Amino acid sequence: MDSINIKKLAKELNLSTSTISRAFRGSSDINKATKERVLSAAYELNYEPNHYASNLREQKSNTIAVIVPEIANNFFSQAINGIERVAREKGYHILIYLTYDDFEKEISFINNLHSGRVDGIIMSVSGEANNHDYLNKLKKKKIPLVFFDRVYEDIDTAKVTSNDYESSFSATEHLINNGCKNIAYLVVNKSHSIGKMRMRGYTDALAAHQISYRDDLIIDCSNDLEQTQEILKQVFNDLKPDGIFASVERLAIATYQVCQDQNIRIPEDIKIISFSSLEIAALLNPSLSTITQPALEMGIEAAKLLFKAINSGDEQMVTDQVVCKSQIIGRKSSASK
Amino acid sequence: MDSINIKKLAKELNLSTSTISRAFRGSSDINKATKERVLSAAYELNYEPNHYASNLREQKSNTIAVIVPEIANNFFSQAINGIERVAREKGYHILIYLTYDDFEKEISFINNLHSGRVDGIIMSVSGEANNHDYLNKLKKKKIPLVFFDRVYEDIDTAKVTSNDYESSFSATEHLINNGCKNIAYLVVNKSHSIGKMRMRGYTDALAAHQISYRDDLIIDCSNDLEQTQEILKQVFNDLKPDGIFASVERLAIATYQVCQDQNIRIPEDIKIISFSSLEIAALLNPSLSTITQPALEMGIEAAKLLFKAINSGDEQMVTDQVVCKSQIIGRKSSASK
């Protein structure tokens, strides 16, 4: 009734729909005067080309999907920030999907995106120990995929990671150098590529310093804060570790809380270092030593790779592997004496 | 060539396209056996209905837009979490737009969304002191709009806010009761509805306690951390306030940093309370007293209102006003003695 579309606008101006279309598409084949007439009339009448119609026609959505485990998380929200920056510059829209580490959700999101809804996907994965065939379908549909941070190693596609092995090695070494002998490694899900990689850095650093690896010091925590606290309480009482290497920020926080609760002093009784994107690590009590991934930069890199793939057409698959360097910042939580 | 669509699938199965469509739409008018035949063939051939085509046909996108100033921010990322939860349940997709507090961007995003790209919009606004006509166009296009946290009071639409006036009043009173006499109010943009409302709570609390209002204690900070730190350094030196009421989290953090740098003791020399969604406020040094908005809940409420509007059809505009209660938690940063 009162909704405007290309036809009505054309009728209004005594032009054809193709001319309207040309005016909007910045086509060269149009008189400058008519173009302006069209655009100003469009503005008056509040007309905007319908995205879905043009997407359908052009087989291109100008939209990308970002799939992450969670968004209320410093690392991911900063990474999304980076992705957004690049995407917006290119005039792309961003769909957000949260898996909450649920592999089934990941599959369902991906399956939903086959249908041409997006021109590309950036994902931090959730189901390491599973069959990843559903991802191969994307290739068939020529929808580019870029992994960041958490990746599937068996899928051959572009990846942006950080130098997790090296920084884990150094972080562990840092604890050892500061006097720790019984270092617990806290992890949420051992099967994640990230968790494995970081753990390897940990174990290799132990070996390099002639400290024997103890299986009981690998602590499998939970995504649930309270459960994790229970687990840690147990560990601190039973095993009395003198060092903690937290493979994700959330576990460092749980450690702080448990220590506060149990009157365990950091760093006197126990030293801690953690992967973390917390901007205020320095303001914690005590200030937290961190391994900080360049989250924003990783987002930017991932987006750049995705657009490279999108723009490369179908000619060649983009499978670049970008590794960003994390920064280790020693603070009070791991200080000796 | 190798791309599948409804027609090819139909031909493959010796059915008509409408039958295929019915199989996918869960229509009742279809034989169970054929439905299964269709679905399994679709699975084999990797067919998924094209969203853009069906959106075009149905004039419905199953997509909502979320426009926020930033995402690397605890409040907004938690709110988005809430929105996502509701939207996903309804099978909706979420487009994210970040304004970085740039009013021009806000306008441009909104103008871009007129074209039927989304069924509704949830927004936390950025341009209080401006003309908001561009939003009225949405009404004409029957695209529902829900504000949350930061709202335009001159736009008549659904809104989700928190009880900012009351909690600001109480927070200020809390500082006064703990001995503060010169309380500075830190704000980023005085013209924002939020900033104004919170400031009113502050001034009224002063008045209620016979403390005279001082214009120089209203500190207009910046979104840029370093600038803010400079401003605060100046203020702390010149005015020597004994209390700080930070209207947003970022300003409390800047305060901590400046105090650390300048050897100003919290809470001995200066007490501080802040609006904050930081989950680890208790772990800061010293633990930070906070006014915590129920970010997740606000997101959920906003999404619920939006879907109420979307489902109400054009019959009646939804203009519900939901006010969520914030929680004031006194910690060491504002303790007396």
Add this chain to the structure above:
DNA sequence: CTGTTAGCGCATTCAG
């Protein structure tokens, strides 16, 4: 229960 038909709004041939 299934097929036929028409058209959602737009972009692009192809003529002129």
Add this chain to the structure above:
DNA sequence: CTGAATGCGCTAACAG
């Protein structure tokens, strides 16, 4: 430089 005609992939009457 502009217009007429066609179809992107799908859904929803309407028949049967």
